[in-house]
Amino acid sequence: DAGITQSPRYKITETGRQVTLMCHQTWSHSYMFWYRQDLGHGLRLIYYSAAADITDKGEVPDGYVVSRSKTENFPLTLESATRSQTSVYFCASRGTSGRASYEQYFGPGTRLTVT
Amino acid sequence: AQTVTQSQPEMSVQEAETVTLSCTYDTSESDYYLFWYKQPPSRQMILVIRQEAYKQQNATENRFSVNFQKAAKSFSLKISDSQLGDAAMYFCAYIHNNNDMRFGAGTRLTVKP
Numbered sequence: 049d050a051g052i053t054q055s056p057r058y059k060i061t062e063t064g065r066q067v068t069l070m071c072h073q074t075w076s077h078s079y080m081f082w083y084r085q086d087l088g089h090g091l092r093l094i095y096y097s098a099a100a101d102i103t104d105k106g107e108v109p110d111g112y113v114v115s116r117s118k119t120e121n122f123p124l125t126l127e128s129a130t131r132s133q134t135s136v137y138f139c140a141s142r143g144t145s146g147r148a149s150y151e152q153y154f155g156p157g158t159r160l161t162v163t
Numbered sequence: 164a165q166t167v168t169q170s171q172p173e174m175s176v177q178e179a180e181t182v183t184l185s186c187t188y189d190t191s192e193s194d195y196y197l198f199w200y201k202q203p204p205s206r207q208m209i210l211v212i213r214q215e216a217y218k219q220q221n222a223t224e225n226r227f228s229v230n231f232q233k234a235a236k237s238f239s240l241k242i243s244d245s246q247l248g249d250a251a252m253y254f255c256a257y258i259h260n261n262n263d264m265r266f267g268a269g270t271r272l273t274v275k276p
Contacts, residue, residue, distance in 0.1 A: 090269050091266040
């Protein structure tokens with residue numbers, strides 16, 4: 049049972065380049081989320097998706113693009129990376145019934161460095 | 164907007180002792196959920212405990228318990244019989260509409276042998 053995975057785990061890119069972070073979950077959870085973690089801020093929501101082809105902005109969406117063509121995948125794209133986007137990125141998912149409806153399950157994170 | 168505040172950037176506890184981590188939040192809602200997540204050096208976010216706001220009884224999970232004071236908007240985590248494996252960052256989190264979870268800035272817990 050793989051759960052929720054992210055790739056790559058580490059990425060270094062240059063300012064202005066496009067980079068895509070991948071997230072895959074095997075639970076068929078309806079909801080998926082992208083967070084960034086920065087010192088002094090905890091985790092902040094970038095985008096979330098309630099189902100395939102349904103996405104919405106979170107607290108800090110500027111500079112990011114998401115898509116969700118399949119329930120199990122939720123890629124996050126930085127169209128033109130900036131140094132301020134250097135961060136650790138977490139993907140999460142949750143179901144819609146029972147205990148899973150409130151708890152979010154997190155992937156292992158991707159550390160992104162923009163030089 | 165809802166905010167979550169953890170006023171203790173760092174805390175330290177002796178092994179086998181008890182420690183309490185503080186969390187306050189700001190909301191105008193009456194129905195919401197609160198969580199404590201643990202993040203060890205591996206970076207994995209691990210759910211420690213959760214509390215439904217409509218429940219008056221404080222949640223407990225083995226050595227972990229909370230003191231939920233709804234009127235005061237306070238949600239502290241008590242770790243009893245601290246173990247070396249408890250050393251980690253601890254994040255308090257709030258969610259109302261099930262989509263926008265708000266996190267505090269975290270408390271780094273050190274456990275001394």
